[in-house]
Amino acid sequence: MKHIQKLWFFLLAAGLLFTACKKNIEGGGEIAVFSNGKQPVISASAATIAPAAADSNNVALTLNWTNPEYSIDSNSVKYIVEIDSTNRNFSKSVTRTVTGTRRISMLAKELNSILLGFGFAFNTAYDIDVRVISSFPNNNERLVSNTLKLRVTPYKIPPRVPLPTSGRLFLVGDASDGGWNNPVPVPTQEFSRLDETTFAGIFNLKAGSYLILPINGDWGQKYALTNNGVPGIANGGNFVYYGPGVGGGDNFPSPAAAPGLYKIVVDFQAGRFTVTPFTQQHGLPGSLFLVGGATPGGWNNPVPVPSQQFTRVTSTRFELASIALTAGEKYLFLPENGNWGKKYGAVNGSAANIGLGGPLKPEGEDMPAPTVTGNYKIVVELANNTYTLTKL
Incomplete structure (x- = not known):
């Protein structure tokens, strides 16, 4: 009798279980299904993260999320963590994939690498979005979590390629107007320093090759390529430093479309250079002059020289060491003294703080x-089309 009771109990339990895992389908039939789970909820160890470079090997961020409660072994659940700059809807996200665990930790250097990959500047705070997507191992039943917004600040790391200790860069080679003569002609074959780790210059390049030198007239050190046969290397790629006593290195090849004006940007932080055609209106001027009601010479054109003529200090940079300017008046830059047909002006003449400089363009506003x-010092940089004024 006891055996019969146990059998009935077993059959009843099995029936209940089967009923719980059945789903009606069209036509009156039933099939067994698994639970499709519920949305995971993600949380972070901190909402504001700004590690120091000295903490690069320490954990900077820990993410945890709740169990989506699929009707499968939790050790086989797949999770994809997505991180992206805010307002991009994860269109360019960096991902980390884990299985079976609902936690991920990131060292400061890992997070910093992601942030710099987004193009974030050092020591500047930005917003990022973070979420997790759970699924079965085969990616079925994907559930997207809530989105976390974190405030993060990347720390500064050493540049990939050593900076020139001279603080200057020069172009040499038969692709340049000066050929392989060293020292090279300046200022036409000197780069401008745009920021701590970026240099740029605009040069007339022809068929041939070139090198980049940190010291004009010195062959003992250079910036060059490891292999100039890499497809597309004429338009940009990685470069390296060859210091004193270190031989080797390939020359940079000219762009295929040379001759013409090209802008070369050398990014030591990323260890990369780019070469692009320079087709801006008015080309690359060899001279620059100041005209306008704000100046002692007024709107008279030609302007008085040398008092209102800039000095060219690199291939793209012009400086006027001191000029008296009158508040409430305006001015323009002229590439040719006496010619109103060419000028440079502000992109937006009414922008905030425009009196101390900003973006410029050919045929811009007063x-x-x-x-x-x-009295003010004026610096015009055509490599990035900006001008700045400093009160003396």
Whole structure:
């Protein structure tokens, strides 16, 4: 009798279980199904993250999320963590994939690498979005979590290629106007330093090759390529430093479309260079002049020289060491003294703080003088089309 009772109990339990795992389908039939789970909820160890470079090997961020409660072994559940810059809807996300665990930790150097990959500047705070997507091992039943918004600040890391200790760069080679003569002609074959780790210059390149030198007139060190046969290397790629006593290195090849004007940007932080045609209106001027009501010479054109003529200090940079400017007036830059047919002006002459400089462009708007009358130094950089004023 006891055996019969046990049998009935077993059959009843099995029936209940079968009923719980059945689903009606069209036509009146039933099939067994698994639970499709519920949305995971992700959380972070901190909402603001700004590690120091000294903490690069320490954990900077830990992410945890709840169990999606699929009706499968939790050790086989797949999770994809997505990280992206805010407002991109994860269109360019960096991902980390784990299985069976609902936790991931990132060292400061790992997170920093991701942030720099987004193009974030050193020591500047940005917002990023983070979420996790759970699924079966075969990617079925994907469930997307809530989105976390974190405030992160990448720390500064050493540049991939050593910076020139001279703080300067020069172009040499038969692709240049100066050929292989060393020292090279300056300022036409000197780069401008745009920031701590980026140099740029605009040069007339022809068929041939070139090298980049940190010291004009010195063959003892150079920046060059490891292999100039890499497809597309004429348009950009990785470069390396060959210091004193270190031989080897390949020359940079000219672009296939040379001759013509080209902008070369050398990024020591990333260890990369780019070469692009320079087709801007008015080309690359050899001279620059200041004209306008804000200047002592007024709108008279030609302007008085040398007092209102810039000095060219690199291939793309012009400086006027000191000029008296009158508040409330305006001015323009002229590549040819006496010619109103060519000029440079502000991209937006009414932008905030435009009196102390901003973006410029050919045939731009009149530029307002600073709000305080006085003597100013003016620097014009055509490699990035900007101008700045400093009160003396």
